Amino acid sequence: AAFVGGGFAALSEVLGEFQRAAGAAERLVELLNLNTMIRSRGLPSPQQQGGFHIEFNHVDFAYPSAPDKSVLSDFNLTIRRGETVAVVGPSGAGKSTLFNLLLRWYDVRSGQILIENTPLEHLDVTGWREHCAYVSQEAVVFSGTLGDNVRYGKPQASEADVLQALTDAAAIQFVTRLPEGLNTSVGEKGVRLSGGERQRVSIARAILRNAGLLLLDEATASLDAESERLVQLAIEQSRHGRTTLIIAHRLATVMAADRIVVMNEGQIVEMGTHRELMARQGLYAKLASLQFIDQKAEKHLLA
Ligand code: ATP
Numbered sequence: 001a002a003f004v005g006g007g008f009a010a011l012s013e014v015l016g017e018f019q020r021a022a023g024a025a026e027r028l029v030e031l032l033n034l035n036t037m038i039r040s041r042g043l044p045s046p047q048q049q050g051g052f053h054i055e056f057n058h059v060d061f062a063y064p065s066a067p068d069k070s071v072l073s074d075f076n077l078t079i080r081r082g083e084t085v086a087v088v089g090p091s092g093a094g095k096s097t098l099f100n101l102l103l104r105w106y107d108v109r110s111g112q113i114l115i116e117n118t119p120l121e122h123l124d125v126t127g128w129r130e131h132c133a134y135v136s137q138e139a140v141v142f143s144g145t146l147g148d149n150v151r152y153g154k155p156q157a158s159e160a161d162v163l164q165a166l167t168d169a170a171a172i173q174f175v176t177r178l179p180e181g182l183n184t185s186v187g188e189k190g191v192r193l194s195g196g197e198r199q200r201v202s203i204a205r206a207i208l209r210n211a212g213l214l215l216l217d218e219a220t221a222s223l224d225a226e227s228e229r230l231v232q233l234a235i236e237q238s239r240h241g242r243t244t245l246i247i248a249h250r251l252a253t254v255m256a257a258d259r260i261v262v263m264n265e266g267q268i269v270e271m272g273t274h275r276e277l278m279a280r281q282g283l284y285a286k287l288a289s290l291q292f293i294d295q296k297a298e299k300h301l302l303a
Helices: 008-040 095-102 125-130 146-151 159-168 172-177 195-208 225-238 251-256 274-280 283-292 295-302
Strands: 054-062 070-079 084-088 110-115 132-135 213-217 243-247 259-264 267-272
Touching: 054 095, 070 095, 070 267, 084 095, 084 251, 095 213, 095 243, 125 132, 132 195, 146 159, 146 195, 159 172, 159 195, 159 225, 195 213, 195 225, 225 243, 225 251, 251 274, 259 274, 259 283, 267 274, 267 283, 274 283
Parallel strands: 084 243, 084 259, 132 213, 213 243
Antiparallel strands: 054 070, 054 110, 259 267
16 A cells, blocks of 8 residues: 555655665564573573583474474483483484574473583574584585684684694694694685585584583495595594584594484484494394495495
């Protein structure tokens, strides 16, 4: 109706409405943030000594865009401080959703996630995320020097600390091969890093800022054998003193974990070590033969 009679005035009136609405939305977001801050005030900040103790208690979850499609239902899992847990399961089982909830991109619908016995929603979101490191299949490298990339999240770190983190992340050899070492430009305008190198830089970043929770989404894309070995080494060396959750696709990773959690349709269907789970001849054994196990590697490792 605003356009009846047409003209610029009518249009600007509509735009004015839009602006008012946008302003209101902005204030709403501010209010919501304020609400979170109030709730988290006075609660203990998580201890970083040796990682976090994490509990999923009767967690139910559906994505807001598909509220009728339950993604996690009565999900229960306790992860001990310092433990490395590998999560496997068919596509759509809900593995990434665990990460999304832990990083609080979404809140649970019912049930609770406890971090050191404190409900996750009581912790300040920004503060909590600073304790978490997420290493994805598509590990991000920013345009800048390699040193800047590792320092991201802890800009004041010394060069010695950066080099140590890269060593622990099994990345030091490729750094020493770069023309200007830590000062080499990487990313879009600099030296292109391979997938495995990007992942190790991302792990070095997590080590440097001493994240208490490491969330690792292992690449499904195949890396060459050497690169795979180095990423594996980086995982091995970075897990000490922190809690690590890995969406695992490789036998070596699964076998090195303290525990394997097998998910299907939003629930845990099996749990144990590789040997225990193979002996059960259930979903894990099936996945192992179909999806993430290189049979030759298995023979070699079990020999
Ligand atoms: P994959 O191995 O393929 O990554 P996954 O086990 O990590 O699978 P999730 O990504 O956690 O599975 O997805 C669980 C379910 O939630 C799937 O049915 C998926 O389609 C749905 N889902 C995931 N992300 C969203 C989203 N942002 N909005 C709506 N539904 C989603």
